[in-house]
Amino acid sequence: MQVVFDEIPETVIPRMRGGAGEVRARMFTDQLGKIMRGTLPPGASIGMHSHETSSEIIYILSGTGKVLCDGVYEPLTPGACHYCPKGHAHSLINDSDGALTFFAVVPEQ
Numbered sequence: 304m305q306v307v308f309d310e311i312p313e314t315v316i317p318r319m320r321g322g323a324g325e326v327r328a329r330m331f332t333d334q335l336g337k338i339m340r341g342t343l344p345p346g347a348s349i350g351m352h353s354h355e356t357s358s359e360i361i362y363i364l365s366g367t368g369k370v371l372c373d374g375v376y377e378p379l380t381p382g383a384c385h386y387c388p389k390g391h392a393h394s395l396i397n398d399s400d401g402a403l404t405f406f407a408v409v410p411e412q
Contacts, residue, residue, distance in 0.1 A: 306331045306338055308329040308340045309329075311329040311330065311331065312329070313327055313328065313329055314327075314328050314329070314330065315327055315328075316328060318350070319349045319350065320349050320350035320351070320352040320394075321350030321351070321352075322347065322348035322349045322350035322394065322395075322396075323346060323347055323348045324343070324344055324346055324347030324348065325344065325347060326341050326342070326343055326347065326349060327341065327342045327344075328340065328341040328342075329341075334411070335410065335411055336357065336408065336409050336410040336411045337407070337408070337409040338406075338407070338408050338409075339406070339407045339408075339409075340364075340404070340405070340406050340407075341404070341405055341407065342402050342403065342404045342405075343366075343368065343395065343396075343397035343402065343403040343405075344397065344402055345397055345399060345400050345401060345402070346397065346398075347397050347403075348394060348395060348396040348397065349394060349395040349396075350394055351371065351392055351393070351394040352392060352393070352394070353390070353391065353392040354387055354388070354389050354390065354391060354392070354393075354409075355389070355390065356389070356411055356412060357389060357409050357410060357411050357412055358386065358387060358388050358389045358409070358410065358412065359386075359387045359393070359407060359408070359409045360384065360385070360386050360387075360407065360408045360409075361379075361384070361385040361386075361387075361395060361405050361406070361407045362382075362383075362384045362385075362405060362406045362407075363379045363380060363381050363382065363383045363384075363385075363403070363404075363405050364381065364404040364405055364406055365381050365402070365403070365404045366381070366397065366399060366401050366402050366403035366404055367379060367380050367381075367399045367401070367403065368395065368396050368397040368398055368399055368403040369396050369398060370385045370393055370394065370395050370396065371393060371394045371396065372385065372387055372391065372392070372393040372394075373391055373392065373393070379395075379403070389412055
């Protein structure tokens with residue numbers, strides 16, 4: 304099955320998971336998980352949340368930022384991949400002056 308993000312309508316999610324600003328996302332979801340291409344504008348974030356029934360993989364396409372995972376900040380640059388295992392918590396933060404674009408996969412386990 305092919306997922307063509309440019310054919311999926313963009314959704315604007317204000318304060319995603321209690322974060323700051325908004326996330327612009329194109330998402331494919333079904334009962335097995337979620338696949339998303341998202342953009343965080345400067346200063347925006349996805350709030351701290353835990354993955355009780357899933358893990359999450361975030362691959363940075365463009366821009367820079369950081370992730371807070373289990374109390375540790377990790378810098379993110381294009382080509383970086385962040386993994387949040389099932390049972391852990393994280394937050395994605397754009398602390399730069401440019402947009403942060405990422406690809407995320409959340410498989411239900």
